[in-house]
Amino acid sequence: xxxxxxxxxxxxxxxxxxxxxxxxxxxxxxxxxxxxxxxxxxxxxxxxxxxxxxxxxxxxxxxxxxxxxxxxxxxxxxxxxxxxxxxxxxxxxxxxxxxxxxxxxxxxxxxxxxxxxxxxxxxxxxxxxxxxxxxxxxxxxxxxxxxxxxxxxxxxxxxxxxxxxxxxxxxxxxxxxxxxxxxxxxxxxxxxxxxxxxxxxxxxxxxxxxxxxxxxxxxxxxxxxxxxxxxxxxxxxxxxxxxxxxxxxxxxxxxxxxxxxxxxxxxxxxxxxxxxxxxxxxxxxx
Amino acid sequence: xxxxxxxxxxxxxxxxxxxxxxxxxxxxxxxxxxxxxxxxxxxxxxxxxxxxxxxxxxxxxxxxxxxxxxxxxxxxxxxxxxxxxxxxxxxxxxxxxxxxxxxxxxxxxxxxxxxxxxxxxxxxxxxxxxxxxxxxxxxxxxxxxxxxxxxxxxxxxxxxxxxxxxxxxxxxxxxxxxxxxxxxxxxxxxxxxxxxxxxxxxxxxxxxxxxxxxxxxxxxxxxxxxxxxxxxxxxxxxxxxxxxxxxxxxxxxxxxxxxxxxxxxxxxxxxxxxxxxxxxxxxxxxxxxxxxxxxxxxxxxxxxxxxxxxxxxxxxxxxxx
Numbered sequence: 001x002x003x004x005x006x007x008x009x010x011x012x013x014x015x016x017x018x019x020x021x022x023x024x025x026x027x028x029x030x031x032x033x034x035x036x037x038x039x040x041x042x043x044x045x046x047x048x049x050x051x052x053x054x055x056x057x058x059x060x061x062x063x064x065x066x067x068x069x070x071x072x073x074x075x076x077x078x079x080x081x082x083x084x085x086x087x088x089x090x091x092x093x094x095x096x097x098x099x100x101x102x103x104x105x106x107x108x109x110x111x112x113x114x115x116x117x118x119x120x121x122x123x124x125x126x127x128x129x130x131x132x133x134x135x136x137x138x139x140x141x142x143x144x145x146x147x148x149x150x151x152x153x154x155x156x157x158x159x160x161x162x163x164x165x166x167x168x169x170x171x172x173x174x175x176x177x178x179x180x181x182x183x184x185x186x187x188x189x190x191x192x193x194x195x196x197x198x199x200x201x202x203x204x205x206x207x208x209x210x211x212x213x214x215x216x217x218x219x220x221x222x223x224x225x226x227x228x229x230x231x232x233x234x235x236x237x238x239x240x241x242x243x244x245x246x247x248x249x250x251x252x253x254x255x256x257x258x259x260x261x262x263x264x265x266x267x268x269x270x271x272x273x274x275x276x277x278x279x280x281x282x283x284x285x286x
Numbered sequence: 287x288x289x290x291x292x293x294x295x296x297x298x299x300x301x302x303x304x305x306x307x308x309x310x311x312x313x314x315x316x317x318x319x320x321x322x323x324x325x326x327x328x329x330x331x332x333x334x335x336x337x338x339x340x341x342x343x344x345x346x347x348x349x350x351x352x353x354x355x356x357x358x359x360x361x362x363x364x365x366x367x368x369x370x371x372x373x374x375x376x377x378x379x380x381x382x383x384x385x386x387x388x389x390x391x392x393x394x395x396x397x398x399x400x401x402x403x404x405x406x407x408x409x410x411x412x413x414x415x416x417x418x419x420x421x422x423x424x425x426x427x428x429x430x431x432x433x434x435x436x437x438x439x440x441x442x443x444x445x446x447x448x449x450x451x452x453x454x455x456x457x458x459x460x461x462x463x464x465x466x467x468x469x470x471x472x473x474x475x476x477x478x479x480x481x482x483x484x485x486x487x488x489x490x491x492x493x494x495x496x497x498x499x500x501x502x503x504x505x506x507x508x509x510x511x512x513x514x515x516x517x518x519x520x521x522x523x524x525x526x527x528x529x530x531x532x533x534x535x536x537x538x539x540x541x542x543x544x545x546x547x548x549x550x551x552x553x554x555x556x557x558x559x560x561x562x563x564x565x566x567x568x569x570x571x572x573x574x575x576x577x578x579x580x581x582x583x584x585x586x587x588x589x590x591x592x593x594x595x596x597x598x599x600x601x602x603x604x605x606x607x
Contacts, residue, residue, distance in 0.1 A: 273426050
């Protein structure tokens with residue numbers, strides 16, 4: 001671009017440089033608006049409650065303290081809720097990977113009566129608002145005496161229509177000749193699926209893993225209702241209940257808790273941001 | 287390599303099957319089709335069991351409940367429930383609180399979607415305009431709110447939106463004295479809409495950026511030669527070519543924003559004076575009061591709106607592409 005400029009083109013270069021500076025300025029302002037709340041939260045989490053109340057919009061802690069974090073890690077057992085979140089997220093992801101890829105294969109590669117109806121059914125449920133199934137689901141879980149159990153936290157999320165859509169779209173691109181060849185060699189459907197199709201599905205499986213893990217980690221309302229004793233709380237539930245409890249006025253502690261809830265996801269995101277962004281860009285879905 | 291080895295047998299096999307279609311292999315072809323059908327349903331079974339039990343059964347029971355006066359107390363003895371037809375749907379539209387919830391939800395959609403899309407598009411265009419330095423840093427930064435938990439983020443935003451919080455302190459620098467955002471019936475909903483846009487713009491920006499990368503740069507260069515300025519190029523080239531992506535963004539946001547709930551739940555509990563009460567929140571509250579039938583009817587009104595709007599948008603998506 002810039003190598004087009006001739007000596008006479010000093011004007012355009014200056015103009016384009018000005019445009020670039022202006023663009024950066026806009027981007028930096030927008031970046032500030034997205035990042036500063038997190039930065040403020042991080043700094044404030046090292047303050048004492050007293051300092052926070054004296055100056056609710058100040059930035060630097062005058063005498064930084066680890067106390068808020070020490071309380072969460074020790075007395076408030078946040079490690080336990082962290083483990084719960086991990087267990088729920090891992091099983092939710094594993095379930096989705098298996099179930100969604102299996103039915104995705106069926107919808108992409110096999111022919112059978114009822115296929116179109118099955119796909120339509122899955123697609124329609126993508127639009128069902130969460131509140132529609134919320135209470136019937138709770139009644140069922142209660143009748144099965146699963147309230148306050150890991151299965152109740154995991155099972156409703158291990159078969160997501162979104163995952164089916166994702167896997168099907170990718171598998172449509174796998175050439176049929178490959179499957180035909182395997183069939184000639186005497187492979188059954190099970191072997192074709194596990195030995196040929198699944199190993200080719202790295203990209204959509206990675207995307208599905210990330211989206212499901214993220215969704216599970218940040219899921220709030222259902223765990224809030226279903227996890228009824230402390231030993232089953234996930235991180236957001238523990239934080240939410242803490243912020244409504246009798247200690248709710250200890251804002252400094254609350255902010256440190258928020259940092260601890262957000263930090264693992266942000267760290268994971270930073271490490272895997274390329275895949276996160278690709279996943280979102282290719283599926284167009286959060 | 288594998289391709290060239292296998293394509294031969296596949297072709298030969300097809301010929302062989304076609305040649306012998308008359309007698310014995312007609313039956314075999316049928317049974318093979320049947321076998322594939324059986325395999326298909328067996329493969330689909332694990333998903334269908336879980337999906338059916340945790341999605342379809344609640345979905346259908348909620349639909350049926352919406353025509354009955356089912357209450358929480360009827361869970362033990364469902365036979366005492368009576369069929370009330372469409373009357374609860376009628377009641378909803380006479381319910382001032384439901385109308386308020388509809389109005390608020392409409393505001394979130396009508397204000398929130400253009401706001402989020404405009405910000406996301408501006409950022410995507412800026413990032414795509416020859417900016418190479420810090421590009422990843424910007425992208426990561428804008429996307430960060432998307433990966434964070436609403437519960438944790440709410441704690442910070444409650445601070446920022448306090449009367450003497452960060453936002454008002456900054457507004458004070460330019461001589462504006464801001465309101466008590468979350469406790470004002472005028473400002474609570476706009477505050478939450480702004481926060482929702484803040485949380486969602488990253489997702490859209492990433493999608494728009496992917497779309498922008500498919501706009502051929504030659505078109506812009508040619509237009510520049512013809513003397514088109516940046517705004518004209520944006521209006522005449524970028525926007526038309528980005529149309530499918532923009533529509534996709536609109537579909538995703540409407541499905542999300544029509545279900546507006548969590549921001550309100552963790553920030554204002556629907557208040558003050560129902561000013562942030564949404565349809566989802568209204569439904570949730572009715573469930574809480576034990577009025578399952580009434581709540582189900584409300585949730586199906588929402589479902590209908592979402593489905594109808596998505597259909598229209600998908601049709602636009604298809605016809606324009």
